[in-house]
Amino acid sequence: MFVPRPFLIALQFLTTLPIQIKEPPDNEATGRSLLYYPLVGLLLGLLLATLGWFGSGMPASLHAAVVLSFWVALTGALHLDGLADSADAWLGGLGDRQKTLAIMKDPYCGPAAVITLLLVLLIKFTALEHLLTTGNWGALVLTPVLGRTTPVLLFLTTPYVRSNGLGSLLADYLPRRASVVIILFTLVAVSLFIGVAAFWLLFTVASVFLALRTLMLRRLGGVTGDTAGALVEISETVMLLTLALMG
Numbered sequence: 531m532f533v534p535r536p537f538l539i540a541l542q543f544l545t546t547l548p549i550q551i552k553e554p555p556d557n558e559a560t561g562r563s564l565l566y567y568p569l570v571g572l573l574l575g576l577l578l579a580t581l582g583w584f585g586s587g588m589p590a591s592l593h594a595a596v597v598l599s600f601w602v603a604l605t606g607a608l609h610l611d612g613l614a615d616s617a618d619a620w621l622g623g624l625g626d627r628q629k630t631l632a633i634m635k636d637p638y639c640g641p642a643a644v645i646t647l648l649l650v651l652l653i654k655f656t657a658l659e660h661l662l663t664t665g666n667w668g669a670l671v672l673t674p675v676l677g678r679t680t681p682v683l684l685f686l687t688t689p690y691v692r693s694n695g696l697g698s699l700l701a702d703y704l705p706r707r708a709s710v711v712i713i714l715f716t717l718v719a720v721s722l723f724i725g726v727a728a729f730w731l732l733f734t735v736a737s738v739f740l741a742l743r744t745l746m747l748r749r750l751g752g753v754t755g756d757t758a759g760a761l762v763e764i765s766e767t768v769m770l771l772t773l774a775l776m777g
Contacts, residue, residue: 535559536563536566539555565705581600594655597662611756613760617760653767654766657767680761682712691750691752734772
């Protein structure tokens, strides 16, 4: 069966699944891999929903802890790492662009990173506990899908501020027309899947996106890989909270 190379690149980058690519990916394929982020999110969501369904007889707190741990392990804590770096940089950067960018490259976690991760994981755990108790498997599918749609929109609309690395390839080689199609298709699919409730969910995601994008532009003048990861984590957290509150 033929599997598009950009999809394999996205799958290898976004998950810890044993994906092997024989030859190093070229720049164009790397850029196009961003188009497949929502599809990878769908795969993640289906795996999470399946695990949630099979564990439905477990105590609620243990059930949520297992699903959340699987979620983190399956993604290799990739976006959590970006969130941690961004939290440290935003606090320690003191409003200075160069200092903020420099702190993001520091591999060590400061107090801001630790506290931010604890709060985000706590909210995710609590929301998951409610969603799993009510059997809302659709929420587990939709959250990773929309969460991984936000980087597509971010790289489509926001300049990348570093001159090298994976992020620069994504920004330089991302097919813009195809990105618009993917984003619109995802939004329509989500709307058809959950109906009227999609308005509040998409409104929440859009609000988070606009707020964080504005902060990135004001402080950095654009996006970095870390801030893109932070966007994914914060978007997912707010979505889980919104879906839990919606019942």
